[in-house]
Amino acid sequence: MCLYSVVVPVYNSEHTLQELYTRLEKVFRETIKEEFELILVDDGSRDRSFAVMQALREKDPRVKIIQMARNFGQHPALLCGFAHVKGEFIVTMDDDLQHQPEELPKMINVMKERDDVDVIIASYEGRKHNLIRKLGTKLSVWATSKMLGKDPNLQITSYRLIRRFLVEAMLKTNTYLPQIGNLLVLSSNRIINVPVQHA
Template sequence: MLFSVVVPVYNSARSLPELYERIKGVMEERGWDFEIIMVDDRSRDESYQVMQRLREEDKRVKIIKLAFNAGQHSATLCGLRYATGDYVITIDDDLQHPPEEIPRLYARIKEGYEVVFGVPRERKHPFYRNLGSRLIDKSLGLIYKKPATLKMSSFRIMDKRTAGRLAACRRRNIYLAALLLQDVSRAVSLEVKHDKRKYGRSNYNFSKALGLALDLIFSYSHLPWQVITWLWAGLLLLSLCWGLKFYFYPGDKSICQGGSLFIIGGILLLGFLTSLTGWKYAKCWLKEMDGRPPYSIEKMEL
């Protein structure tokens, strides 16, 4: 039985040695064969040099350096494409996901699930990041009718088949949770411990989470167009009823003028929202159609 542990890395030079030791300790204690695939997402610190030193000490550590900062999801996808394990685990590089919880995830997936998400009992994130996480969770619920009981996180274990389906994705806009909801039918959440961040500050903030939620909605659903269409239909119906009322039952002209101004204002507002929606969809579509991959590899040692 081989386990592949995929770690997207960004500015985590101080945490990587401890993360490696803890993963190794968990695996060797149980006699599990494993590989650790670290993908450096163009860090600004010495993360890649630390990865090289770990690789020199242990050839089970496979390292990849991306040519440009592609984002956590694309870096994780890159690691999945080089994973060879029977089970694939993805874990963050900041030590907030305890590797000691991996055996519990494995025990749960052995019950017949395709993917198990390790969800914190209590998130040790700042308020704004928790708010962003809830926003993304609500977005996934709107798009995929995700059950409220299914919570998702970047700490997860999946079987080889599921990892292979993810790795085969050729989209430019990558959001792994959305891809998993499209492809799997047997997913479950498991509450796990969540530690405080030991080094540095998180690279996520509320504005990034909001941008991610918008990209998710516009890249993976037609919901905004549906909302705009229904709003236009409602405004058209309101205008028709308003016009018929004053055609058959003329009344106070000031009321008629006020209602007309309201309808004109609605048309202008909806026109503006339609333009914004079209611009966002066009931006996402052009990104998908430009033919470039979501990441590029500068060098790797496997």
């Protein structure tokens, strides 16, 4: 059995964490049928997120909690979570349910079929963002492609499935203001998109 480590940066998400856990647990139990751990990194939340995480951990020992001293941002929170993963494959996803756990099997199935792929990044079908955010994303993609020599058609999102050796490589980099997507592109050319539904 493979072990999957799901790393979720948490910021003021008291209203979505229980549902995120419930849906993830069901997907791994009924569809993926593999072992998983859920690493929740509290990035300086000011609501009851930490209390909700504690309740989840009391119910399920597969839930791990890391509490940051203050709000550092999504990417440092992910790197902090990466330092504690035990899985052969690492999943990153957001805490607000825009990344649907039910779409994860699509990414895992492709990874199982493709030995030539190190990272799968979800690309969004029916993206639910407003026009300004979509334009900002396009500009960001263009700039990143120019700076890093990235395929401009490769979508960079925060819903990802990564082989463990790349996570270990990222932990060894000493980068100010790290961006996980950029670190992945610099570490491997074997990255593909898999389309998923975006909530």
